[in-house]
Amino acid sequence: MNPATxxxxxxxxxxxxTWMAGDFGVIAKNTSGxxxxxxxxxNLPAGAKVLDVACGTGNLAIPLARQGCLVTGVDIAPNxxxxxxxxxxxxxxxxxxxxxxxxxxxxxxxSFDAVVTMFGAMFAPRPELVASELARVLKPGGxxxxxxxxxxxxxxxxxxxxxxxxxxxxxxxxxxxxxDEAIVRQRLASGFTNIETELIPIDFNLxxxxxGAVAFFRKFFGPTQVAFSRLDESGQAAFAADLEALWAEAxxxxxPTRLLVPNQYxxxxxxxx
Numbered sequence: 001m002n003p004a005t006x007x008x009x010x011x012x013x014x015x016x017x018t019w020m021a022g023d024f025g026v027i028a029k030n031t032s033g034x035x036x037x038x039x040x041x042x043n044l045p046a047g048a049k050v051l052d053v054a055c056g057t058g059n060l061a062i063p064l065a066r067q068g069c070l071v072t073g074v075d076i077a078p079n080x081x082x083x084x085x086x087x088x089x090x091x092x093x094x095x096x097x098x099x100x101x102x103x104x105x106x107x108x109x110x111s112f113d114a115v116v117t118m119f120g121a122m123f124a125p126r127p128e129l130v131a132s133e134l135a136r137v138l139k140p141g142g143x144x145x146x147x148x149x150x151x152x153x154x155x156x157x158x159x160x161x162x163x164x165x166x167x168x169x170x171x172x173x174x175x176x177x178x179x180d181e182a183i184v185r186q187r188l189a190s191g192f193t194n195i196e197t198e199l200i201p202i203d204f205n206l207x208x209x210x211x212g213a214v215a216f217f218r219k220f221f222g223p224t225q226v227a228f229s230r231l232d233e234s235g236q237a238a239f240a241a242d243l244e245a246l247w248a249e250a251x252x253x254x255x256p257t258r259l260l261v262p263n264q265y266x267x268x269x270x271x272x273x
Contacts, residue, residue, distance in 0.1 A: 005171035011125050012076075012101070019077040019123075021222035025057040034202045035059035035118055035147075038267070042145050044069055048113040051137060053102050054120025058084035058095070064116070065093040072107075074100040075120075103129040110139045118147040119265070122178035125169075127187055135191030138272040144192060146268040147200070150179025153264040154204065154250050161246060165239040166227045179266040192270035204261040210247035213259055214240050 005011075039060055044050060046068025052061040055073030057080050065071045065088060073095060075081055081097045088095045100106045102117075102124040115134050124130045134144055149155040156176045163174065177183045181197045188195055206213055217224040218240075228236050253260035 006169050008125070011169060011172070015123070015125070016076045018222045018226045019075075020079050022220045022225045024077070024080055024220070024222060025083045026220040027217070028057045028059050030204065030206070031119070031202065032059050034200075036063045038118060038145070038147055038200075039063040039067070039116075041267075042114070042116070042143065042269075044114055044143070049111070050114045050116060051105075051107065051112045052120075053105070053115060053117040053134065054123065055084060055097065056080050056120060058087050058097070060116050060118050061095050061097070062087055062091065062093065065095045066091070069114075071095040072112075073097045074102075074105060076101055103133060105133045105137050107137045109136055110142075111137050112142060113139055114143040114145065116145045119149060121146065122148045122175045125172045127173060127178065131187045131191065135188075135272055140272055142272045144188070144268070144270045144272065146178070146184075147265050148178035148184070148268065149176050150199065150264060150266045151176045153179070154246075154261055155263055155265075157246055157250075158243065161239070161242045162223070162227050165235060165242070166230055181266060184266065184268050188268075188270050191273060193273050194269075194271040196269050198267045199264050200267045202263045202265060204259065204263055206259045206261075207257060208259060209256070210244045210251065210259065211240075213247045214243045217243075 048069045050064050050069045050071050052071060052073040055061050055075050058073060061071045061073040061084060073084055078099050081099060084097045098106060102121045103126055115138050121130050138144060159176055184197060185195050208216060218228055231239060247259060250261045251259050
């Protein structure tokens with residue numbers, strides 16, 4: 001690791017606090033429909049043992065449990081797990097939600113028939129450990145399915161703006177590299193075969209203005225909230241202006257009270273060797 005990189009314990013502490021900030025459950029509601037479509041495409045059978053890595057508030061775990069899978073979700077943020085458990089209980093669904101780290105999953109080797117992750121495991125700081133852990137907990141022949149924001153999409157551009165105003169720790173690769181097809185294939189090559197990728201469209205459809213969208217993410221999306229908190233007043237103003245300009249430029253809605261912003265993620269499926 002780059003000698004200038006902070007100790008991994010400090011990075012993990014900061015990451016946990018970041019994802020506990022705001023209220024990611026509010027953000028997650030905007031992608032829940034896409035999560036259900038992602039699950040439906042996997043066509044996993046009832047009774048399959050499935051691990052949702054970096055599960056957040058359960059956007060994948062809940063529809064998987066609905067179709068009869070034996071679901072375990074794991075996440076570093078305990079407040080998000082509380083929301084996931086509440087969602088499962090509200091639908092009288094059986095699912096287990098554990099606190100844990102995508103780089104050190106608290107499960108035995110070959111425990112699961114499938115491992116899924118949507119906009120989750122991609123944020124762990126050491127991708128080589130993530131890839132190793134995803135392979136380790138899967139049974140041979142088991143399915144890995146990932147949904148990762150990619151660099152060319154709107155979210156990728158948002159993250160790029162964020163990094164320009166508040167650079168990440170040195171030595172930590174950008175999370176959106178998990179959405180780069182060539183890099184994903186390289187990272188998964190040692191543990192997986194039949195690696196398939198597809199760019200999937202996903203729209204951000206919000207009843208607000210560009211300035212309102214910036215305020216929304218600043219309030220509810222932990223990474224945005226924390227980034228703003230680490231900038232001085234002029235830095236915050238410049239960051240907000242750049243984000244607002246991005247929303248305005250990408251908006252395709254003709255209604256001044258709404259935003260319709262095309263986005264995309266890379267769907268990755270692979271089979272454990």
